[in-house]
Each structure stands twice: as C-alpha cells, then as structure tokens.
Amino acid sequence: MKTKKGFVLRSLGREYILVAEGLEAADANRLISMNESAAFLWKAVEDKEFDADTLISLLIDEYGITHEVAEKDVASLLETWEKAEIIN
Amino acid sequence: MKSIYQVAGHRFAVVMPDNHLAWNEMKPYEPFMVENDDDLVFTVEMVDMMPDTSDKQKVTVSCEAPDAARVELYEWQGQWLLEMAPLLEAPVRVSLITDKAFTKGVFRVLGSMRFSIGTVLMLMFAFSTAQKNTLLMHSSVTVKDGKAYLFLGKSGTGKSTHSQLWINNIEGCELLNDDNPVLRVEDNGVVRVYGSPWSGKTPCYRNLDYPVGAIVDLHQAKVNRIRRQTLLEAYVSLYVSYSGYRFIKEMADGLHATTEKIVGSVPCYSLDCLPNADAAWMCYNTVTQ
Known part of the structure; x- marks a missing residue:
C-alpha cells in the first residue's frame, strides 16, 4: 500500500495534524490528528510502497516494543488510516 | 487615479x-x-x-x-x-x-x-x-474593556447575532467588525485584531485594533454550554474560518505558522448556544474571567 498524495504532516505543539493541502487531496477529509508514533510512521513511509510488516519493524526499531504489541498497534493504526482514506 | x-x-x-x-x-x-x-x-x-x-x-x-x-x-x-x-x-x-x-x-x-x-x-x-503573520478571518468581533472577542462559525450560525446580544445586554460593548476582521501576530507575539473595509451586510468599517481576549467558535444548540478548546480543536476552528490556496506551499506554510502562534497564545472556546441573553452572559463571564 501507499500513502495518498496531497497530505502534509504539520506539528502543533506536541501534537501532529495531517492536512489535505495538495490539489490531489481537494475532496479529502481536510484535517486528521495524529499522535507522535503515528506521525513517525507516516513520515517514514510517505510516498513509498509499504505493508503492515514495514510498519511493525519501524515501531520495534524506534520504540523497542515487542513484536506482539507492535502488530496490534499497527493493525489498529491501519484501520484508522483506511477509514480516514489517507492510504490506498 | x-x-x-x-x-x-x-x-x-x-x-x-x-x-x-x-x-x-x-x-x-x-x-x-x-x-x-x-x-x-x-x-x-x-x-x-x-x-x-x-x-x-x-x-x-x-x-x-x-x-x-x-x-x-x-x-x-x-x-x-x-x-x-x-x-x-x-x-x-x-x-x-x-x-x-x-x-x-x-x-x-x-x-x-x-x-x-x-x-x-x-x-x-x-x-x-498569508506569509506575514496575518489572517483575513470570517468572524464577528465585539470589543469590551479594551479587548476584542472573535466569534467564529459557519455562515448562518449566528456570529452577528451573538455580537448583538453582547452589545444589547452587556454594558460597554461595541462592534469592531461583523464579517471580515484581520488577525495579526505582532513581532512581540501579541495577537491583535483589526477592523477592515469588509464587514458583510453590516456597514461597520472601523480603522481600530485591539489585543484579542478570546476566540469563540459558535454552534447552534438547544442549551447554552461553553468549554475551553484543546490546541487541536482551536486549530481546526480557525482553519475553517479563513481561506487560502494551500497547494501553494509558501502560502500553506505561512497560514499554518500564523494559526499555530494564535492557538498557542489566545484562549479559544467552543460555545453551544441559543440566540438569547443568557448565552451572551455565559460566554462573557467565561471568556473574560
């Protein structure tokens, strides 16, 4: 899968917000909030081909969590991203 | 000429x-x-x-x-x-x-x-x-005791009505602008709001400016209720209250930087309200305390 084009990740204090700024994302949900780890993953895979395993490895490397925890986190994150229609 | x-x-x-x-x-x-x-x-x-x-x-x-x-x-x-x-x-x-x-x-x-x-x-x-710490807002602004209060909301929500409720019920309030005031973050970080030649249907073209006391996003409701917004909520309320071509990167960067500074320093609220005097008093008592 891939992140959709036209989104820009912006920081707001200690939070993050994904903003549909590009013309490609004109009809999209315009503002999606993200926590620090979701923002980290988005930045890491933006404009690249990736799958759940890519995200799981990234999480384990960055936060030193177990495979089991990372797998669960990624499953719920991907569900959120799909619902928000920011990946395809 | x-x-x-x-x-x-x-x-x-x-x-x-x-x-x-x-x-x-x-x-x-x-x-x-x-x-x-x-x-x-x-x-x-x-x-x-x-x-x-x-x-x-x-x-x-x-x-x-x-x-x-x-x-x-x-x-x-x-x-x-x-x-x-x-x-x-x-x-x-x-x-x-x-x-x-x-x-x-x-x-x-x-x-x-x-x-x-x-x-x-x-x-x-x-x-x-857009890159000069400036936002042309869609808002109605009322001034009380030297501070300005911006009311935001979609067209038809009752921004102008809420300004009028302050003016008619709370002594010493006056309208600065009814539709398109300008927010500006000064070099010292203070957020001020300026009157403009654009004021919608209300002829209120005042060349005056005041420090901003609070920004209030209005929603029509069956009860009056007010609460402080989180940073993210305040950002969203402002974001939908001005326009810009965000696919032009410099413009998007400028608008974001200004919005971030404003929500970081001005108290922002969400107000569910009826078009009545109680709503004005509840709002006033909360945002001026």
Whole structure:
C-alpha cells in the first residue's frame, strides 16, 4: 500500500495534524490528528510502497516494543488510516 | 487615479480611472486611506480590456457553499487568472490576472461593481499577506474593556447575532467588525485584531485594533454550554474560518505558522448556544474571567 498524495504532516505543539493541502487531496477529509508514533510512521513511509510488516519493524526499531504489541498497534493504526482514506 | 489604503498595518494601492463610478464603492475604504505608499503588499488596477486568455489552464474551483462566491483559478502565461462569481451557479462577474505572489494584478469588472471590487481586494489582501503573520478571518468581533472577542462559525450560525446580544445586554460593548476582521501576530507575539473595509451586510468599517481576549467558535444548540478548546480543536476552528490556496506551499506554510502562534497564545472556546441573553452572559463571564 501507499500513502495518498496531497497530505502534509504539520506539528502543533506536541501534537501532529495531517492536512489535505495538495490539489490531489481537494475532496479529502481536510484535517486528521495524529499522535507522535503515528506521525513517525507516516513520515517514514510517505510516498513509498509499504505493508503492515514495514510498519511493525519501524515501531520495534524506534520504540523497542515487542513484536506482539507492535502488530496490534499497527493493525489498529491501519484501520484508522483506511477509514480516514489517507492510504490506498 | 491611485489611492493607498492601510489595513492591519499592510498598505495596498488601488488604481482606477479618474471620476469612474467605481470610486463610489470605495466609501468603506475611506477610513483606511493613507498618503504613505512605501512597502505596498499589492497593487491592483481596474482595466477595460483583458488579454485573450483562452489558452488558460484550469487549476481548481473553490466554493464553500452554494450561496458563497465561486472562485475559478487558472494558470495563464506564468500568472494566475481568477474568475469570480457571487454564487455557485452565477455567471462570472469579475476576472483578475495577478503574479503568482498576489502582489500585482489587473481586474476587469463584468457585473456588480460592489461584488467585484470587494472580492478582488479581499482576495489580494488575504493571499499577499498569508506569509506575514496575518489572517483575513470570517468572524464577528465585539470589543469590551479594551479587548476584542472573535466569534467564529459557519455562515448562518449566528456570529452577528451573538455580537448583538453582547452589545444589547452587556454594558460597554461595541462592534469592531461583523464579517471580515484581520488577525495579526505582532513581532512581540501579541495577537491583535483589526477592523477592515469588509464587514458583510453590516456597514461597520472601523480603522481600530485591539489585543484579542478570546476566540469563540459558535454552534447552534438547544442549551447554552461553553468549554475551553484543546490546541487541536482551536486549530481546526480557525482553519475553517479563513481561506487560502494551500497547494501553494509558501502560502500553506505561512497560514499554518500564523494559526499555530494564535492557538498557542489566545484562549479559544467552543460555545453551544441559543440566540438569547443568557448565552451572551455565559460566554462573557467565561471568556473574560
């Protein structure tokens, strides 16, 4: 899968917000909030081909969590991203 | 003939033929007239003829509501061409050709003079100052004890009504602007709001400015209720209350930076309200404490 084009990740204090700024994302949900780890993953895979395993490895490397925890986190994150229609 | 105006500290020039009836539409701008023509943010000139732009390339069409203005944006010979209509389905009434930074434009009026001049000047103002800590807002602003309170909300929510409720019920309140005030973050970080020549249906063109006491996003409801917004909620409330072409990176960066500074320093609230005096008092008591 891939992140959709036209989104820009912006920081707001200690939070993050994904903003549909590009013309490609004109009809999209315009503002999606993200926590620090979701923002980290988005930045890491933006404009690249990736799958759940890519995200799981990234999480384990960055936060030193177990495979089991990372797998669960990624499953719920991907569900959120799909619902928000920011990946395809 | 050329006139210079200063709004929120930004000067701009309007050039139109001498004695043209279009000058009759410039009454709201008179309180903002200045002599100094240094450091103009933009200059626009009214012309009778536009070049042939039939090879224009469509970029985007924006229209926030069926009863809001429609703006078609094209690229033409390295410049922007904008064609604007007062409603989603209405024919084009004014076209504008400007450089990509919105600093120098020519416009031709095809329909209503008032709509045309107002739209061209607001658009040039908003976009030429987007990187200058400035936001041209959609808001009604009331002043009390030297501080200004901005009321936000979609068209028809009751921003003007809420301002009137403050003015009619709370002693010492006055209206600064009813539709399009300008927020500006000063160099020292203080957020001020300025009156402007654009005030919707209410003729309230005051060249005054005040520090911002609070920003309140209104929602119609069956009960009155107010709460402080999180940073993210405040960002969203502001984000939908001004316009910009965010696909132009510099503009998006500028708007984001200004919005971030404002929500970081001004208390922002969400108010569920009825159109009654209790709503005004609840809001006033909370945001001025």
